[in-house]
Amino acid sequence: MRPIIFILHFVFLISSYGQLTEDFSDGNILANPIWSGDTSKFTVANQILQSNSRVVSDVFYISTPNQITGDAQWDFWINLQFSTSSANYTDVFLASDSQNLTKTQNGLFVRIGNTKDEVSVYELRNGVQKLLLDGQDGKTNNKEIRIRVTCEDILLQLWVDYDGGTLFQNEGSTNTYRTGAGYFGILVKQSTASFHQKHFVDDIYAGPLIKDTLVAQVTQVDLSADDQVQVTFDDVIVNTELTKYTLSNGYGSPDNVTSDLNSNKVLLSFSAPIANGTYTLRIQELLDIKGNRGDTTVAFTVIKAIKPKSGDLLLTEIFADPTPSFGLPEEEYIELYNNTTQALDIENCTFSDGGTPALLPKTVLMPYSFIILTKAGNESLFSGYGQTIGLTGFPALNNTGDNLEIRNSQGELVDAASYSEAYYHSDTKKLGGYALERISYSTACADIDNWSASKNTSGGTPGQQNSLFGADPDQDPPQIQSHYFLNTQELRITLSENLKENLAKDLANFELVETSENPINIITNSIEKTLTLTFASPFELNTIYHLLIKELEDCKGNTLQNTVVLVITTTSAHEGDILINELLFNPKEDGVDFMELYNNSDKYLRLSDLLLARYDKVERKDEKQMTYLDYILHPHHFLALTKDTVTLKSQYNTQHILQIASLPPMNNDAGIVLLLDQNGIILDSVPYAETQHFELLSDVSGVSLERTNYSGKSYNPMNWHSASTSAGYATPGFQNSQFLDLSKQNNSYTFVSKTFSPDGDGYEDLLALHYQNEENGYTANGYVFDLAGTYIHQPINMKILGTDGLLSWNGILSNGTKIPVGNYVLLLETFNLNGKVDKKKLAFSVVGLF
Structure with missing residues (x-):
């Protein structure tokens, strides 16, 4: 005969009509399921049930029908945001024989709080309360807690995760028998206002037992020390001597296995450090807190992370x-x-x-x-x-x-x-x-x-290899682009790219050839790509030096050996040192303006020290700085300035031309252009007009005005003439086609050449008379006669003369025709206010075919 087992504890028959699942996601406690009781004293906030009573020393509840047949399970999450006490706690009724929880006679409930701040299970039988399961003390103050109660056969168990998760630990179990009840509910007891509206409940399940039959699984493997592996499971495990751990790659069984009580973590200690690599951990006879036993295997990779240092x-x-x-x-x-x-x-x-x-x-x-x-x-x-x-x-x-x-x-x-x-x-x-x-x-x-x-079309490559990575086609060594003397001891060099740092700062890498002197200091500027060299001895002004750079090497290894750089000390320009020598102010329809400068001195002049401008009536306008240009104009050299060198080269023969940002605007009919120094002092001023062009030119578009000599005044129209046809109507960057060399003349009144041919071919187009007087104040008239004595024309009419100058005639007669080919005499009369009169006959010939 089977033995009779006497049950020491009684629990209720939990006969069921179904199961309850409630997460309050609908924001409603009056439907699906229907809660009754003190519904006005509860609310749903952010899909969580929240107490809403503001009554001091209040007890209030809500409940809903629920009956379970057979093995049962109850789950819920609760958060009491205060310190619990005998006057402030919550009872969650798993089963009650009354819809009104305050009148329950027979039931089962979980109390969260009370004097010991614990989670405990109580039974009510005939109105008498009895403690069945007593959880740990001091666990309920201001905490999220998840609670599970299971009833399997006659075994009642309490499970709690005091962090609000699902890693439950067993808080106790008891044997019982069953009796009936029909409601699930929540009852709140609160005291003063500081406890009001601070009770939160969610994730309720009341229904058939959900059996866990799977052994705990590994969720994470960490290296807690060089020789220690920490294994984390998805459930609390029981660390028994029967459990065997075996690590691959020759490590075998650990020397020691430790685990805290009610923990889901196991620490495996080995005798040797765990190296980087991929491992397999085999676990045999694992036992979890639910009583599930089995074997499992987990693969993991060990990568020991180090703290970064410079360059990592x-x-x-x-x-x-x-x-x-x-x-x-x-x-x-x-x-x-x-x-x-x-x-x-x-x-x-x-x-x-x-x-x-x-x-x-x-x-x-x-x-x-x-x-x-x-x-x-x-x-x-x-x-x-x-x-x-x-x-x-x-x-x-x-x-x-x-x-x-x-x-x-x-x-x-x-x-x-x-x-x-x-x-x-x-x-x-x-x-x-x-x-x-x-x-x-x-x-x-x-x-x-x-x-x-970035060259990526979206603008960048976050989280990916850069679009420019390794994209450096540079195979050229650094080049010297320009130089500039800051003062008599400092020379600044601009490079096409930066030098390697060790070379840029190496004093011995730089040597002044003339003095065999190295700099005493070098300042680098990687942003501007400049080197500033300081020498102990001052440089002489207006002098050419040679700087030897022994090695020019960039950061990619492109190298140039023993580069000699011509460096020149410059001086300031004064009036007459630099001249406006040629102007194209009325370009072709598809052409561009240009202005030619001539260094009329023995000085080296820096273009960045000059400005261009124009006069508009009495106002100076459109000043154009050239400080960005590092160009030195050598003595007696030409330079044409334009904003488009490509176009200028396509339309004319050119030599020394330079593109600048812009020229001062030059009107096609007339204007005045200026050349200034940085202090605004006028170095040269040229008034120009379309009427100064050779009269027989049918179209002056694209024809420049050329200065005929350097000693003549810039404002004198007779010192300017249209560029010759044979020169292509302009001579940008080299000697003018109409230039007259007066340095060869010795007599007081002499022709530059005794022949001239006014055909516009650029050769002897003008009859030019050079004069030299012992004093100012002379006035001149000139009359042309043929050899028969017939008067032909008066090319010189009351011209006021200086001590040295040039008078010229283009061969055009009063009727607008050219003087015929032949031999002629110029009768020149000069006089001053003192009554001194001088007359001179000068023979000349007109030659050519026209």
């Missing part, structure tokens, strides 16, 4: 000006790159622009991987591009430039970038919408040579 973690992309967008989110970001073969632990690394640093959270960056840093809240905008962190305190990146730093958790500088608009190398892309990309991760180049605007 690189700044590779900067998106400082996201507007306008070409495809990227309109928010700022930077990109970091792990430049090592090891994982980097970047927790507590900082990013700053000199202000309060932004702290990086716990993060591991895998080898040769990128991570995007942006402002907290923008993570979702960039997560599709790759691993992203949103930083609280992410600094605002200045559009025009900033100094960025990445430091490790010890405060050591890991990488930095000091960018400016020049880093874009593009006047268009610097306006916004394009990221700065690092070109090379390992280079000897200065920062400005290793960054540029």
